[in-house]
Amino acid sequence: MRAIGIILAGGNNHRMKLLTQKRAVCAMPIAGSYRGIDFALSNMTNSHINKVAVFTQYNAGSLNEHLSSSKWWDFGRKQGGLFVFTPAVTADSNAWYRGTADAIAQNLYFLKNSHEPYVIISSGDCVYKMDYNKVLEYHIAKKADITVVCKEMPPEANMERYGTVKMNEESRIEEFEEKPVVAKSNTISCGIYVVRRRQLIEMIEKCAEDERYDFVKDILIRYKDMKRIFGYKIKDYWSNIATVDDYFRTNMDFLNPEIRDYFFKQYPDIYSRVDDNPPAKYNVGAKIKNSLIASGCIVNATVEDSVIFKKTYIGNNCYIKNSIILNDVYIGDNTHIENCIVESRGTIRANSYYKGEGKIEIVVEHNDRYVI
Amino acid sequence: MVKKEMIAMLLAGGQGSRLGVLTSKVAKPAVAFGSKYRIIDFPLSNCINSGVDTVGVLTQYQPLRLNTHIGIGIPWDLDRNIGGVTVLPPYEKSVNSEWYTGTANAIYQNIAYMESYHPEYVLILSGDHIYKMDYGVMLDFHKQNNADVTIAVMPVPREEAKRFGIMITDENRRVTDFEEKPENPRSNLASMGIYIFSWDCLKRSLLANAQQSGLDFGKHIIPYCHGNGDGIYAYEFNGYWKDVGTLSSYWQANMELIDIVPEFNLYEEYWKIYTKCETLPPQYFSTDSVVERSIVGEGSEIYGQVYNSVIGCGVVIGKGTIIKDSIIMNSTQISSGCRIYKAIVAENVEIAENVKLGVGEEVSNDTAPHIYNNGIVTIGENSYIPENISIGKNSVVFGKTVAGDYDNGYLASGRTLIKAGDGQ
Numbered sequence: 001m002r003a004i005g006i007i008l009a010g011g012n013n014h015r016m017k018l019l020t021q022k023r024a025v026c027a028m029p030i031a032g033s034y035r036g037i038d039f040a041l042s043n044m045t046n047s048h049i050n051k052v053a054v055f056t057q058y059n060a061g062s063l064n065e066h067l068s069s070s071k072w073w074d075f076g077r078k079q080g081g082l083f084v085f086t087p088a089v090t091a092d093s094n095a096w097y098r099g100t101a102d103a104i105a106q107n108l109y110f111l112k113n114s115h116e117p118y119v120i121i122s123s124g125d126c127v128y129k130m131d132y133n134k135v136l137e138y139h140i141a142k143k144a145d146i147t148v149v150c151k152e153m154p155p156e157a158n159m160e161r162y163g164t165v166k167m168n169e170e171s172r173i174e175e176f177e178e179k180p181v182v183a184k185s186n187t188i189s190c191g192i193y194v195v196r197r198r199q200l201i202e203m204i205e206k207c208a209e210d211e212r213y214d215f216v217k218d219i220l221i222r223y224k225d226m227k228r229i230f231g232y233k234i235k236d237y238w239s240n241i242a243t244v245d246d247y248f249r250t251n252m253d254f255l256n257p258e259i260r261d262y263f264f265k266q267y268p269d270i271y272s273r274v275d276d277n278p279p280a281k282y283n284v285g286a287k288i289k290n291s292l293i294a295s296g297c298i299v300n301a302t303v304e305d306s307v308i309f310k311k312t313y314i315g316n317n318c319y320i321k322n323s324i325i326l327n328d329v330y331i332g333d334n335t336h337i338e339n340c341i342v343e344s345r346g347t348i349r350a351n352s353y354y355k356g357e358g359k360i361e362i363v364v365e366h367n368d369r370y371v372i
Numbered sequence: 373m374v375k376k377e378m379i380a381m382l383l384a385g386g387q388g389s390r391l392g393v394l395t396s397k398v399a400k401p402a403v404a405f406g407s408k409y410r411i412i413d414f415p416l417s418n419c420i421n422s423g424v425d426t427v428g429v430l431t432q433y434q435p436l437r438l439n440t441h442i443g444i445g446i447p448w449d450l451d452r453n454i455g456g457v458t459v460l461p462p463y464e465k466s467v468n469s470e471w472y473t474g475t476a477n478a479i480y481q482n483i484a485y486m487e488s489y490h491p492e493y494v495l496i497l498s499g500d501h502i503y504k505m506d507y508g509v510m511l512d513f514h515k516q517n518n519a520d521v522t523i524a525v526m527p528v529p530r531e532e533a534k535r536f537g538i539m540i541t542d543e544n545r546r547v548t549d550f551e552e553k554p555e556n557p558r559s560n561l562a563s564m565g566i567y568i569f570s571w572d573c574l575k576r577s578l579l580a581n582a583q584q585s586g587l588d589f590g591k592h593i594i595p596y597c598h599g600n601g602d603g604i605y606a607y608e609f610n611g612y613w614k615d616v617g618t619l620s621s622y623w624q625a626n627m628e629l630i631d632i633v634p635e636f637n638l639y640e641e642y643w644k645i646y647t648k649c650e651t652l653p654p655q656y657f658s659t660d661s662v663v664e665r666s667i668v669g670e671g672s673e674i675y676g677q678v679y680n681s682v683i684g685c686g687v688v689i690g691k692g693t694i695i696k697d698s699i700i701m702n703s704t705q706i707s708s709g710c711r712i713y714k715a716i717v718a719e720n721v722e723i724a725e726n727v728k729l730g731v732g733e734e735v736s737n738d739t740a741p742h743i744y745n746n747g748i749v750t751i752g753e754n755s756y757i758p759e760n761i762s763i764g765k766n767s768v769v770f771g772k773t774v775a776g777d778y779d780n781g782y783l784a785s786g787r788t789l790i791k792a793g794d795g796q
Contacts, residue, residue, distance in 0.1 A: 032654030033670070071446065255656075264653040264671060274447070276646050278638035279407035279667040279683075280655060281630070286664055288657035295408075295654070295670050298639065307654070 001051070001080075003136060004116045004197070005044040008100050008215075009037055009124035010057035015161065015243035018343065018362045023062035025242050026124035029309050029326050029344070031254040031263070032294035035066055036241055037124040038272045041073045041082075046268040047132040049120060051080030053110050055103040057087055057096060072273050083110060099213030105204045111197055119200050121215075123191035127250050128238040129263065129270070130192070135232050139194040145227035146199075146220065148173060149192035151238050159183035161243065163216055167231045176221045176229075187231070189216075190238055237262060248341060248360050251307045251324050255290055277310055285316055315350065330369055337363070374454055376426045376489040378511055378568070380419050381479055384412055384499035385432030385472055390618045392743040393752035393770040393790070394718055395434075400617075401499030402437040404701040404719060406629050406638065407669040407684050410441055411616065412499045413647045416448045416457075421643050422507040424495060426455030428485055430478045432462055432471060447648045460485060477587035480578040486571070494574050496567040496589065502625055502636065503564075503613040504643050510568060513607045520573040520602035521594070523547065524566035526609045536562035537590050539606045547604040552590060561606055563590065564613060573602055612636040620746040623716060626682045626699050630665050651685040651702075660691060669702065676708070684719070698729075707759070714765070715749040723751075724759035732764040735786035744768050744788075752790075 009026040016025060026037040037054070044052045052075060056063055070082035085107045087096045097103035104111070111119065118139070120132045130149075139147040150165055159180060166175035166185045177184065193215075195203075203219050212218035220229065237259060241247040253259050263270060277296025282288070287302040296311035301318035308314070308325045315333035323340045331337070332350030339356030342348070343364040354363050388400025395403060401412035412429075419427050427450060431438055438459075444450075445457035460482050462471050472478035479486075479496065486494060493514065495507055505524070514522040525539050533554070539561045540549040551557065567589060569577075577593050577600075584592050597604055612635050616622040628634055638645060651671035657663060662677040669685035676693030683689070684701045690708030698712050701719040706712070710723055713730035717723070730749045737744035744750060744766050751757070752770030761778050763769060764785025771791025775781065783789055 033652045260653070260656065270652070272652055274649050274652075276447075276644050276649075278645070279669045281639070281667045282663045282665065282678075283632055284664055288661060288663055290657070290659045292654040292656050293668075296639070309654075 001048065001116055003047075003049055003118040003120050003132065003194075004080075004111075004114050005049045005052035005132075006104065006119060006121045007037065007040045007044070007052060007054045007124045008103065008121065008191075009060075009063060010055050010097055010100075010103060011123075011125070011242075012058040013125075013242040016247065017244055018364055019244065019247070019341065020059065022059070022343065024056065024059050026056075027060075027062040027066055028125070028241055028247060030127060030241065031251060032292045032307055032309055034270060034272045036127070037063065037066070038073075038270055039127050039129070040122045040124050041075075042268070042270040043122070043128070043130050043132065044120070045073045045075065045271070047120075047130075049132065050075075050077065051083070051114065051116070053083040053085055053107065054124070055085050055097065055100075055107070057103070060086060066273055069273070073271050085110070097213075099218075100215035101204055101207045101218055102213035104200070104215070105208040105213075108201065108204060111201050111204075114197060117197055119195050119197050121193040121195070123240075125242050126191060126238060126240050128190070128234075129236065129268070130234070132192075132194070135192070135194050138232050139230070142171070142230045143228065144230040145195065146223075146229045147194040147232050148220065148229060149190040150187050150231040150233050151190050151235075152233065153186050153188055155186060157186070159186065159188065162188035162240075163220075164188050165231055171231050171233075173224065173229045173231050176216075176224055178216050178221065187233070189220075190234070191240070193220075194232075244341070244360055244362065248324060252305075254292060254307065255305065275310060309344070374489055376455055376491050378424055378493040378495055378507075379426040379428070379455070379486060379489050379491045380415075380424045380495040380497055380507070381482070381486070382412070382415055382419075382427055382429045382497045382499050383475055383478060384429050384438060385435075385478060386498075386500065387433045388500060388617060390743055391622060392619060392740065392750055393768055394619070394622075394716070394750065396752055396770065397434055398437040398753075399431065399433045399435060399499075402434075402441055403622075404684055405502065405616065405622075406626060407667050407682050408649065408702075409645060409647045411502065412438065412441070413448075413645055414502050414504070415497045415499055416442075416445075416450070417643075417645045418503070418505050418507060419495075419497075420448045420450060420646070422505075424507055425450065425452055426489055426491075427457045428460045428482060429457060429499070430460050430472065430482065432478070435459070435461060441648050443648065447646045449646075455489065458485065474586040474588040474592075476578060476581070476589045476593045477584075479574075480582060480587060483575065483578065487575075491571050494569050494571055496569065498565045500617060501564070501613060501615055503609075504611060504636075504645075505566070505609060505613075507566075507568075510566075510607045510609075514568045514570075514605070517545070517605045518603060519568075519605040520570050521597050521604045522568040522607050523594070523604065524564040524609050525561040525606045526564055526613055527560050528562045530557060530560050533557035533560050533562060539563055541606045545606050545608070547598070547606050550594065550598070561608065564609065565590075573597065619716065619743060619748055619750060623699060623714075623746070623748055627680070627697070629682060630667055630680060649685075658691070676706075676710075690725070701753075713749075714747055715751065717751045718753035718755070720753055721751050721755045721757070723757045724761075726760045727757050728762040730765055731762055732785045734765050735784065737766045737768070737786045737788065739788045741766075741786075744786075 075082035239250045280297040286299045289304045294310040309327045311328040321338045326344035347367045384401040450457040614625045653671040658675040668683040672687040675691040676689045686703045693710040698715045704721045707725040709726040711728045715729040747765040750768045756772040763783045
């Protein structure tokens with residue numbers, strides 16, 4: 001195999017507000033049956049990358065639970081496998097990961113002990129499908145030191161939270177700006193990189209010596225003129241879920257038949273941990289319009305333009321509209337929920353009313369269950 | 373040394389011919405049940421939930437689907453370093469090679485497999501019932517009685533008792549006599565075909581009867597043990613237990629799952645039923661869809677109307693189509709404008725536009741009325757039904773049919789249409 005994989009899954013993002021109090025962004029449930037990191041992990045396994053490291057740090061409980069067995073992504077093997085690196089106190093270091101480069105630096109032996117010539121780095125909070133081998137071919141053909149996967153964003157997109165790049169006609173990256181206030185380009189970095197393993201080790205070691213810790217700022221931007229850094233543009237679906245609005249929109253995108261077909265029906269598949277839920281059940285009074293319903297749900301009422309995650313119970317005479325209900329929520333009778341994201345394992349009392357006015361409201365309710 | 377207190381032997385080799393075309397190409401235990409499951413998932417899940425982690429699955433008839441489903445046992449956590457699930461097909465021997473000629477003969481041919489685990493007890497199961505049962509409790513009962521054989525029984529109504537093997541017991545639950553399908557039953561305790569044997573008793577009985585042709589537990593081994601004076605006890609089970617051996621009992625058991633609070637509840641948190649799940653995505657319902665009193669599996673897309681039905685995984689139901697009282701298995705595609713009433717549509721069937729199933733008079737089936745009855749239409753797996761075809765009640769279609777196979781676009785009630793090459 002030509003490459004090993006690294007998935008950066010440590011980050012928190014204040015833009016997720018209440019939603020990441022419970023879990024890392026990468027562990028956010030997506031499209032009814034998946035979690036954020038499933039997309040990067042499935043892309044790795046579908047690209048025949050057998051050895052993958054996941055760096056976790058912030059609130060990794062849910063994420064670790066999700067990764068408790070690597071067999072769902074076919075990483076339960078003797079050759080390679082899935083390696084989860086959480087910060088640890090060692091003889092050399094007792095620091096948290098001070099940045100993405102530091103996370104790699106603190107576990108450099110993973111890179112040093114591998115023999116594969118290339119490394120694919122991806123962030124774990126993006127929803128996309130990609131054959132990394134194509135990027136790798138491009139990387140080799142361009143004789144690049146680093147290849148950055150890029151996407152052109154529509155002009156109305158908010159660029160403030162992305163890194164923007166400017167390429168010359170050869171696709172070599174000339175400018176790289178992290179989270180620009182006024183963007184000079186509408187091409188953004190997707191947080192997916194290809195780099196030669198020895199090159200990466202060298203740059204990370206140099207970074208650590210200088211007490212610099214961030215992959216984008218201290219490697220990509222710093223080496224922009226010294227190294228051959230190329231952009232690889234994609235046109236396929238790619239979405240980062242690290243704000244409430246983007247998270248909401250990404251889930252709603254799956255109500256679009258083309259996007260559903262692209263992710264659910266076309267080769268290759270996205271894999272996730274199997275939960276062994278029973279089939280979803282629709283009783284008298286169920287009325288489902290333009291919605292996705294995951295396994296294990298029991299529905300007794302109206303659901304419109306919504307995504308309902310696993311094991312949700314929706315009582316009689318409820319009305320759920322334009323909302324996302326995360327895993328294992330109990331919704332009592334006569335409840336109205338509109339423009340909301342309901343946090344997982346919540347219990348909503350009967351006769352409740354929630355409506356996001358002009359924005360998406362996050363509902364966190366932990367009443368006692370099965371008490372009326 | 374490898375040692376397991378109790379191992380299970382699961383008999384999954386039977387055809388189940390009363391399920392008609394549903395078992396033409398698959399063994400009965402591999403037939404889909406309750407949307408996403410297959411019949412064998414129930415005993416396999418019971419095993420792991422009861423702490424039995426070594427299971428030999430005896431296959432013979434059409435094992436491909438069964439083998440693919442079981443794999444190395446991952447869905448049931450039966451992928452173990454020691455033990456786990458092992459598929460045991462009949463095999464060639466230096467002398468006297470034969471198929472499995474009976475239930476006990478199949479077990480006899482695998483004495484070496486069982487012996488390798490040095491078991492104290494062997495649990496014999498069949499792969500064709502729907503139930504949740506803790507075999508650990510049955511084992512406790514077996515040990516308390518110092519039994520040689522324990523047979524799981526359940527009380528059935530007297531008038532139905534004549535369809536079963538009936539156990540007559542004394543006040544200590546010791547079996548004093550038994551009757552196979554008696555005209556006038558002396559007890560209402562029906563054998564469920566689930567046995568726990570103490571290993572030495574099982575081995576001794578199998579070896580002593582090795583020459584018996586068609587060696588069967590109910591017919592030969594139990595009578596032999598009884599004649600021998602071995603302690604045979606009846607363990608009474610009172611939960612839900614369904615034989616799904618006929619098309620109408622299969623249809624009925626599926627329909628029971630959609631009751632508001634079904635007697636057989638799949639939604640309980642403990643005692644989960646596990647299955648190999650090939651499809652993960654959620655289900656989609658379009659703006660025009662209607663779904664009521666139904667269960668639906670992962671990845672299905674519903675654009676039509678579904679009432680009182682059990683829909684599998686990855687099914688597509690087209691716009692304007694109405695489905696009532698039916699079972700639609702995995703990956704079946706139904707186009708728009710269809711009417712499907714009281715039908716069992718097996719896996720991976722394609723139904724073109726404006727097809728009607730289950731319409732017209734109730735006429736009994738022309739070839740196998742004992743299989744196809746109760747007004748149920750049955751469509752075998754991988755079949756194709758071209759557009760604008762109407763199919764009557766108690767009829768059966770199997771194979772890639774074309775318009776010319778039908779009489780003016782119509783298959784009358786009770787007719788059988790099995791395309792050559794795809795037939796049984």
